[in-house]
Amino acid sequence: MSSTNEAFRFHHDVTVRFRDIDVAGHAHHADAFIYFEEARWAYWLEVVGRGLDELDYVLAEGSVRWHARVLWPQAVRVGVRVSRIGRKHFEMEYEVRTREGAKLQSGRTVQVMYDFEAGRSKEMPADLRATLTAYDGPFAP
Amino acid sequence: MSSTNEAFRFHHDVTVRFRDIDVAGHAHHADAFIYFEEARWAYWLEVVGRGLDELDYVLAEGSVRWHARVLWPQAVRVGVRVSRIGRKHFEMEYEVRTREGAKLQSGRTVQVMYDFEAGRSKEMPADLRATLTAYDGPFAP
Amino acid sequence: MSSTNEAFRFHHDVTVRFRDIDVAGHAHHADAFIYFEEARWAYWLEVVGRGLDELDYVLAEGSVRWHARVLWPQAVRVGVRVSRIGRKHFEMEYEVRTREGAKLQSGRTVQVMYDFEAGRSKEMPADLRATLTAYDGPFAP
Amino acid sequence: MSSTNEAFRFHHDVTVRFRDIDVAGHAHHADAFIYFEEARWAYWLEVVGRGLDELDYVLAEGSVRWHARVLWPQAVRVGVRVSRIGRKHFEMEYEVRTREGAKLQSGRTVQVMYDFEAGRSKEMPADLRATLTAYDGPFAP
Numbered sequence: 001m002s003s004t005n006e007a008f009r010f011h012h013d014v015t016v017r018f019r020d021i022d023v024a025g026h027a028h029h030a031d032a033f034i035y036f037e038e039a040r041w042a043y044w045l046e047v048v049g050r051g052l053d054e055l056d057y058v059l060a061e062g063s064v065r066w067h068a069r070v071l072w073p074q075a076v077r078v079g080v081r082v083s084r085i086g087r088k089h090f091e092m093e094y095e096v097r098t099r100e101g102a103k104l105q106s107g108r109t110v111q112v113m114y115d116f117e118a119g120r121s122k123e124m125p126a127d128l129r130a131t132l133t134a135y136d137g138p139f140a141p
Numbered sequence: 142m143s144s145t146n147e148a149f150r151f152h153h154d155v156t157v158r159f160r161d162i163d164v165a166g167h168a169h170h171a172d173a174f175i176y177f178e179e180a181r182w183a184y185w186l187e188v189v190g191r192g193l194d195e196l197d198y199v200l201a202e203g204s205v206r207w208h209a210r211v212l213w214p215q216a217v218r219v220g221v222r223v224s225r226i227g228r229k230h231f232e233m234e235y236e237v238r239t240r241e242g243a244k245l246q247s248g249r250t251v252q253v254m255y256d257f258e259a260g261r262s263k264e265m266p267a268d269l270r271a272t273l274t275a276y277d278g279p280f281a282p
Numbered sequence: 283m284s285s286t287n288e289a290f291r292f293h294h295d296v297t298v299r300f301r302d303i304d305v306a307g308h309a310h311h312a313d314a315f316i317y318f319e320e321a322r323w324a325y326w327l328e329v330v331g332r333g334l335d336e337l338d339y340v341l342a343e344g345s346v347r348w349h350a351r352v353l354w355p356q357a358v359r360v361g362v363r364v365s366r367i368g369r370k371h372f373e374m375e376y377e378v379r380t381r382e383g384a385k386l387q388s389g390r391t392v393q394v395m396y397d398f399e400a401g402r403s404k405e406m407p408a409d410l411r412a413t414l415t416a417y418d419g420p421f422a423p
Numbered sequence: 424m425s426s427t428n429e430a431f432r433f434h435h436d437v438t439v440r441f442r443d444i445d446v447a448g449h450a451h452h453a454d455a456f457i458y459f460e461e462a463r464w465a466y467w468l469e470v471v472g473r474g475l476d477e478l479d480y481v482l483a484e485g486s487v488r489w490h491a492r493v494l495w496p497q498a499v500r501v502g503v504r505v506s507r508i509g510r511k512h513f514e515m516e517y518e519v520r521t522r523e524g525a526k527l528q529s530g531r532t533v534q535v536m537y538d539f540e541a542g543r544s545k546e547m548p549a550d551l552r553a554t555l556t557a558y559d560g561p562f563a564p
Contacts, residue, residue, distance in 0.1 A: 015438060018464050019310060019457050023193065023303045029200045030174035030301070034442050037171070041441050045496065052164065052495075059170045063204035072475075073468065156297060159323050160316050160451060164444045171442070175301050182300050186355065193354075213334075214327065305475065311482045312460070315453035334446065341452045345486035 008079030008095060009136060012042035015075045027070035032105045033062060036094040039078035040109070043092075047135050048128070056122070060089065061110040067103045070096070076104060082136040085129055088113050088121050149220030149236060150277060153183035156216045168211035173246045174203060177235040180219035181250070184233075188276050189269070197263070201230065202251040208244045211237070217245060223277040226270055229254050229262050290361030290377060291418060294324035297357045309352035314387045315344060318376040321360035322391070325374075329417050330410070338404070342371065343392040349385045352378070358386060364418040367411055370395050370403050431502030431518060432559065435465035438498045450493035455528045456485060459517040462501035463532070466515075470558050471551070479545070483512065484533040490526045493519070499527060505559040508552055511536050511544050 014035050020027040044050055070076065076096050084091040089112045096105040115122040133139065155176050161168040185191055211217065217237050225232040230253045237246040256263040274280065296317050302309040326332055352358065358378050366373040371394045378387040397404040415421065437458050443450040467473055493499065499519050507514040512535045519528040538545040556562065 017457065018460055019304070019312070021305045022301070023305060023307055024196075025305055028301060029203065030171045030178070033171035033174070034440065037441055041496070055165075059207055061204070061206050062170065063202070065202050066200050073464070158316065159319055160445070160453070162446045163442070164446060164448055166446055169442060175299065178300055182355070214323070306478075311485065312453045312456035315456070319453070341489055343486070343488050344452065345484070347484050348482055 008081050010039075010043050010047060010080055012039040012078050012080065013075045014038045014078055014096075016070060016072045018072055020070070021072050025069075025071075027072070029064070029066055031070070032064040032066065032096065032107060035076060035078050035096050035105065036062075036064075036080070036092075036107055036109065039080040039094060040092060043080050048131055056114060056116070056125075057090075057111040058114045059109055060112045062107065063109075064105060064107040066105055070104050074098065082132045082139070083108070084139050085124060085132060085137075088123055090124065090132065149222050151180075151184050151188060151221055153180040153219050153221065154216045155179045155219055155237075157211060157213045159213055161211070162213050166210075166212075168213070170205070170207055172211070173205040173207065173237065173248060176217060176219050176237050176246065177203075177205075177221070177233075177248055177250065180221040180235060181233060184221050189272055197255060197257070197266075198231075198252040199255045200250055201253045203248065204250075205246060205248040207246055211245050215239065223273045223280070224249070225280050226265060226273060226278075229264055231265065231273065290363050292321075292325050292329060292362055294321040294360050294362065295357045296320045296360055296378075298352060298354045300354055302352070303354050307351075307353075309354070311346070311348055313352070314346040314348065314378065314389060317358060317360050317378050317387065318344075318346075318362070318374075318389055318391065321362040321376060322374060325362050330413055338396060338398070338407075339372075339393040340396045341391055342394045344389065345391075346387060346389040348387055352386050356380065364414045364421070365390070366421050367406060367414060367419075370405055372406065372414065431504050433462075433466050433470060433503055435462040435501050435503065436498045437461045437501055437519075439493060439495045441495055443493070444495050448492075448494075450495070452487070452489055454493070455487045455489065455519065455530060458499060458501050458519050458528065459485075459487075459503070459515075459530055459532065462503040462517060463515060466503050471554055479537060479539070479548075480513075480534040481537045482532055483535045485530065486532075487528060487530040489528055493527050497521065505555045505562070506531070507562050508547060508555060508560075511546055513547065513555065 016027055020031050022028040077099060079095040079097070081093055082090055083093045089110055092109050092111065094107045095103060097103050113122045113124050157168055161172050163169040218240060220236040220238070222234055223231055224234045230251055232249060232251050235248045236244060238244050254263045254265050298309055302313045304310040359381060361377040363375055364372055365375045371392055374391050374393065376389045377385060379385050395404045395406050439450055443454050445451040500522060502518040502520070504516055505513055506516045512533055515532050515534065517530045518526060520526055536545045536547050
């Protein structure tokens with residue numbers, strides 16, 4: 001069993017911090033979104049080539065499945081991919097695994113393209129659509 | 142418009158902290174699970190009458206919709222209810238609103254009854270089922 | 283024993299969150315700075331009448347003494363005061379107590395007045411010095 | 424200028440998370456204690472050879488100096504050392520630097536040896552004193 005899930009082309013390692021652990025002895029459940037986020041930003045920085053200054057989406061929906069406890073100390077491997085692109089939004093999927101490949105958490109987020117200056121949603125830019133499709137597509141319509 | 146959503150019998154106020162606010166100027170998206178949790182614990186302490194020592198469930202699934210930015214400073218009002226009880230699990234629903242009633246976040250979590258000593262899931266205890274049903278039921282089968 | 287320490291004129295209540303509690307069963311030690319911050323902001327909003335848009339200082343130094351464990355659930359009462367004003371900085375002191383008055387944490391932070399546009403420290407404005415002195419002064423030179 | 428400060432024999436890298444960044448665009452000031460803690464635990468795991476199950480101290484005092492903003496994305500290097508051992512306590516010092524060596528944060532924590540079962544402080548065990556002294560000593564009396 002490998003931690004590099006073949007369903008994901010992009011992976012990012014996140015070190016679990018002592019502070020993540022709650023009274024039950026495992027990472028607090030909300031930290032799943034933190035691990036997803038670290039991987040999403042790594043994807044954005046490395047695959048898309050965009051940093052904080054060029055952020056043009058907002059999170060609209062998200063879901064998590066907690067499959068097993070995230071223990072400390074360890075670094076987990078997060079698989080992340082774009083799974084669908086709509087006219088004004090795109091979806092991403094995530095899987096958090098131990099380095100030995102055991103599935104810990106999985107989930108999905110929906111991002112809506114957003115024009116922060118105008119204060120409203122906008123269409124997915126063609127160049128971004130092309131970049132995401134070239135890396136993780138083709139996507140189901 | 143009232144912040145006391147009539148779909149929820151139980152409400153709990155949570156003060157947004159400065160630390161919740163991220164670089165975008167609003168509460169970080171993962172904090173939705175923190176606000177849900179504060180309300181879930183208040184429900185557990187007040188409605189069920191159980192504290193940390195009697196915890197006998199684990200989180201299996203959760204989802205969030207981010208409707209609007211959570212700004213600081215303010216206290217938000219979180220509605221929480223049990224929405225379904227299965228043989229070994231139960232579901233809870235949440236709504237986070239401003240004190241004026243604007244919807245900010247909504248979501249749902251699925252809890253699985255868990256025997257921490259035995260290390261496995263267990264059936265929903267009859268007395269807990271009765272307490273939850275008396276307060277928030279009847280539930281759809 | 284009262285939780286309203288007479289050495290402090292201003293107090294602010296902070297609700298301990300479940301997420302604050304770490305594997306040792308008490309609030310994580312770094313959260314002392316969060317509790318201080320909540321009280322400092324309340325002081326700034328209520329005593330000084332300034333919000334986030336008018337922030338003109340940065341933190342330079344801070345210290346904490348952990349006197350007793352911060353347990354959950356509870357709301358703690360934080361006393362906060364300005365204890366000294368220099369030419370370009372000011373100091374604040376904090377005490378976190380249970381509602382029954384038991385001392386939990388105490389500390390101090392040093393703030394340096396900062397011109398964010400110019401990117402350098404600046405002198406304490408005369409009107410701010412007057413406001414702080416009227417409320418918490420006179421201060422030792 | 425090297426990020427491996429020669430005053431410290433032990434260094435540990437911590438990846439700054441997006442969640443660490445607050446509305447001012449840099450890591451929240453309380454996170455200094457988190458970065459110190461990550462390095463302290465790494466020291467404890469690697470130098471002392473003790474994990475969570477053998478923890479026998481509590482934090483009594485801590486202080487931080489914020490020298491420069493901690494920006495994202497980056498991994499910072501934390502130097503950590505034991506700087507003094509008393510009869511029932513020991514002190515640790517920390518320095519957080521960029522990989523290029525710029526000093527970001529420094530600080531100190533005081534730990535008191537603690538018998539969690541008995542619920543009271545205890546003397547520094549001779550073997551622990553020997554291990555710490557062999558690695559980071561000799562210490563001033």
